[in-house]
Amino acid sequence: MTMEEEMMQEGRGTGGWVASSTSALARPAGGGLGGGVDGDALGRWTVTSTAATKSASGRTRTTGGMHLRWIRITKTVERKEGGAGLLRGSIADGSSTAPTREKGGAGGGGRAITGLVGRRKRGGGDYIASGAPGVVAGWGEDGGTVAKNDDDGNNNGKTKVILDGVSGSANPGEVLALMGPSGSGKTSVLDVLSGRSTHDGSGVITLDTVIVNDKLMKKMKKRVAYVKQADIFFGHLTVRDQLTYTALLRLPSEWPKCKKVEEVNRTIRRLRLNKCADTPINMISGGEKKRVNIGSELLTDPSIILLDEPTSGLDSTSAVGLMNILHELARIEGKTIITSIHQPSSAVFFAFDKLMLLSDGHVVYFGTPRGSLEHSTGGGGTTSTKRTLLDSWDAEAFARLIEDEDAAERNAFDIVGVEDGCGGKGRGMPRRALSRRESAVLTEKSFNATWWMQYKVLVHRSMKNSRSAIFTTLNFVKAGAIGFMCGLLWFQMPYTESTVFDRSSYYFFTMTFWVFDAMFTAYMTFPLERAIIFKERSSGAYRLSAYFIAKTTSEAPARLTLPSIYMLISYWMSGVNNDFRIFLASTLCSLLSVLAGESIGLFLGAAVLDMEKGMVVMTVVSLGLMVVGGFFVRTLPVWMVWFGYLSPFKYSYNSSVQLVFDKPVPCDGSKVLSSCQGGAVGSASVEEVLEFLGVEYSTGLNVALLFVMFVVIRIMAFFALKSKKADERT
Numbered sequence: 042m043t044m045e046e047e048m049m050q051e052g053r054g055t056g057g058w059v060a061s062s063t064s065a066l067a068r069p070a071g072g073g074l075g076g077g078v079d080g081d082a083l084g085r086w087t088v089t090s091t092a093a094t095k096s097a098s099g100r101t102r103t104t105g106g107m108h109l110r111w112i113r114i115t116k117t118v119e120r121k122e123g124g125a126g127l128l129r130g131s132i133a134d135g136s137s138t139a140p141t142r143e144k145g146g147a148g149g150g151g152r153a154i155t156g157l158v159g160r161r162k163r164g165g166g167d168y169i170a171s172g173a174p175g176v177v178a179g180w181g182e183d184g185g186t187v188a189k190n191d192d193d194g195n196n197n198g199k200t201k202v203i204l205d206g207v208s209g210s211a212n213p214g215e216v217l218a219l220m221g222p223s224g225s226g227k228t229s230v231l232d233v234l235s236g237r238s239t240h241d242g243s244g245v246i247t248l249d250t251v252i253v254n255d256k257l258m259k260k261m262k263k264r265v266a267y268v269k270q271a272d273i274f275f276g277h278l279t280v281r282d283q284l285t286y287t288a289l290l291r292l293p294s295e296w297p298k299c300k301k302v303e304e305v306n307r308t309i310r311r312l313r314l315n316k317c318a319d320t321p322i323n324m325i326s327g328g329e330k331k332r333v334n335i336g337s338e339l340l341t342d343p344s345i346i347l348l349d350e351p352t353s354g355l356d357s358t359s360a361v362g363l364m365n366i367l368h369e370l371a372r373i374e375g376k377t378i379i380t381s382i383h384q385p386s387s388a389v390f391f392a393f394d395k396l397m398l399l400s401d402g403h404v405v406y407f408g409t410p411r412g413s414l415e416h417s418t419g420g421g422g423t424t425s426t427k428r429t430l431l432d433s434w435d436a437e438a439f440a441r442l443i444e445d446e447d448a449a450e451r452n453a454f455d456i457v458g459v460e461d462g463c464g465g466k467g468r469g470m471p472r473r474a475l476s477r478r479e480s481a482v483l484t485e486k487s488f489n490a491t492w493w494m495q496y497k498v499l500v501h502r503s504m505k506n507s508r509s510a511i512f513t514t515l516n517f518v519k520a521g522a523i524g525f526m527c528g529l530l531w532f533q534m535p536y537t538e539s540t541v542f543d544r545s546s547y548y549f550f551t552m553t554f555w556v557f558d559a560m561f562t563a564y565m566t567f568p569l570e571r572a573i574i575f576k577e578r579s580s581g582a583y584r585l586s587a588y589f590i591a592k593t594t595s596e597a598p599a600r601l602t603l604p605s606i607y608m609l610i611s612y613w614m615s616g617v618n619n620d621f622r623i624f625l626a627s628t629l630c631s632l633l634s635v636l637a638g639e640s641i642g643l644f645l646g647a648a649v650l651d652m653e654k655g656m657v658v659m660t661v662v663s664l665g666l667m668v669v670g671g672f673f674v675r676t677l678p679v680w681m682v683w684f685g686y687l688s689p690f691k692y693s694y695n696s697s698v699q700l701v702f703d704k705p706v707p708c709d710g711s712k713v714l715s716s717c718q719g720g721a722v723g724s725a726s727v728e729e730v731l732e733f734l735g736v737e738y739s740t741g742l743n744v745a746l747l748f749v750m751f752v753v754i755r756i757m758a759f760f761a762l763k764s765k766k767a768d769e770r771t
């Protein structure tokens with residue numbers, strides 16, 4: 042069943058809230074930000090629907106698209122050291138080396154344009170530049186130098202212009218394709234439009250004619266879905282799990298769970314994922330993964346869907362299938378869709394409603410796909426060079442056209458918005474209507490789910506994932522085998538002076554092994570999940586605090602179960618102390634030290650997200666802390682004493698050893714302790730044994746210090762993670 046059929050079956054096709062027209066200006070009806078559907082002076086419909094609204098039958102409506110315009114967007118990035126070919130010179134003045142025109146980019150609005158090829162505007166926003174020779178798709182590589190940038194796409198300074206005065210627009214009900222050679226700026230345009238990356242600020246982005254500033258963009262993220270090139274998921278979760286967790290996190294909290302589940306099932310049907318719905322994501326095909334990625338974004342019923350090369354890596358049948366889904370979403374649900382694409386088949390290419398061609402961060406064509414041929418060949422069928430194409434497109438004139446269109450729509454909206462019934466429009470009234478729409482967006486909730494709901498869902502997801510990742514047979518075998526091996530090595534130690542050292546070494550080994558294990562596995566947590574965290578957070582799925590606390594609580598059972606199994610086997614086999622209360626207390630000390638070690642690992646993982654560097658830091662820090670833990674070096678140099686206080690090994694060793702030596706140790710003739718120098722008679726006091734082993738502080742103080750370490754370092758880990766900004770390219 043196609044989506045269209047499905048929707049008709051659900052009554053939506055006739056329900057009146059989805060327009061099925063493919064016209065560029067057709068709009069789905071729905072409630073607006075200010076409520077309702079508004080007609081503009083040009084006789085078009087502007088829909089500003091945001092929240093899911095209800096049909097007469099009580100079903101949830103699909104939110105329509107929004108009109109997205111971007112005008113003279115420029116983006117400059119810092120040139121990173123160490124790359125091939127350092128940049129020289131400067132572009133700070135924005136001067137152009139283009140021979141035939143002035144730049145209309147960074148703040149250059151309104152300047153005169155020379156060498157302009159004639160162009161006209163066609164109905165429905167179809168801009169065709171005429172008279173330029175050449176081809177568009179796969180244009181010639183003549184090495185034509187782009188204004189500001191050299192042949193490597195670099196400018197001659199410390200910065201690099203990656204988008205230069207890019208303008209365009211996308212309408213509800215349409216699919217706009219971004220095409221251009223690799224490195225031409227397609228992803229950068231999508232990053233900026235989705236709010237995942239910033240632009241230089243000289244250009245403007247408008248959504249339904251409302252200028253999108255930083256504050257608005259943050260709020261808009263819920264309505265702008267961005268399907269990135271990489272399909273990042275927890276591989277152990279099934280497709281249904283992934284969609285269900287997304288639904289629970291991102292759909293309105295007032296919806297009952299059954300409604301969210303219904304939405305998941307609808308998304309599975311809509312994206313034809315039924316066959317793999319209950320298969321773990323790491324087992325499904327690339328095309329299916331891509332559809333899961335799109336489905337996760339579609340669940341929230343966004344108005345605008347941006348996709349970065351969704352067909353890359355797919356065979357042609359899957360690519361066509363995916364494109365059909367996008368066209369259905371635009372045509373039937375009225376979504377605004379922008380997708381970048383490489384080498385589409387001719388069927389796919391001509392099916393796009395609009396096409397924007399980019400080269401070296403510049404627009405070289407915007408209009409219908411068919412019109413691009415006319416533009417590129419100029420009717421003469423000759424091949425165009427990159428240089429010619431760049432020169433033939435008047436970016437500034439195009440920017441002004443979009444600007445005018447935006448202004449016309451805004452005025453028309455405002456006239457309607459404040460209509461007093463007499464057809465009058467009083468002074469200052471348009472502004473009121475505009476701000477009404479703007480404030481409607483700004484007062485929207487940042488998160489759909491409450492903090493507690495986010496926490497519960499994330500704990501559940503993390504436990505499900507860690508069950509498959511940590512509670513594996515292999516890990517149980519590891520804990521059991523090491524416990525058994527240690528039991529054999531320290532087998533049934535008699536409680537006499539000759540085993541004083543062995544008892545303490547048993548604890549030192551136990552602490553070292555499990556604290557190291559916790560440190561290193563916890564270290565991996567954030568670097569491994571950072572792509573998912575950044576992706577989900579950038580779409581406003583949850584608060585970082587909910588994720589962090591959920592992550593640490595959900596991993597605790599797995600983290601503590603394995604050392605407990607080890608202790609249960611090794612402690613009784615070794616005969617450390619036959620008092621069950623001592624076993625319990627020393628096991629708890631060990632587990633607390635595991636949690637403190639986990640805090641250190643989490644902190645370093647959050648502070649140094651780069652795995653390679655982080656591993657080096659981890660190795661140095663963990664070995665250092667172990668050495669100063671009291672077992673190896675007894676007398677630290679004065680300037681290193683502070684380092685000893687940071688060692689969880691020290692506190693856990695100190696507390697456990699004190700618990701084990703709970704009564705005087707009988708001499709056995711080995712003359713290890715000074716009180717036993719006389720032979721196998723008498724015993725050494727507990728104090729003497731503890732002094733011999735270099736144990737400091739009371740058990741209570743050691744446990745308290747371990748607890749402080751566990752809590753304080755964990756809080757530090759949270760702030761370290763919070764301070765990390767998403768790399769624009771993650």
Ligand SMILES: Nc1ncnc2c1ncn2[C@@H]1O[C@H](COP(=O)(O)OP(=O)(O)OP(=O)(O)O)[C@@H](O)[C@H]1O
Pocket residue numbers: 118119194201203221222223224225226227228229230769770
């Ligand atoms: N943060 C950044 N730092 C440095 N250079 C960047 C950054 N982001 C983008 N670029 C550069 O900007 C240019 C455009 O990159 P972008 O990823 O947008 O191209 P693209 O058209 O999507 O390429 P592809 O088709 O290969 O994905 C490239 O030369 C890229 O190296």
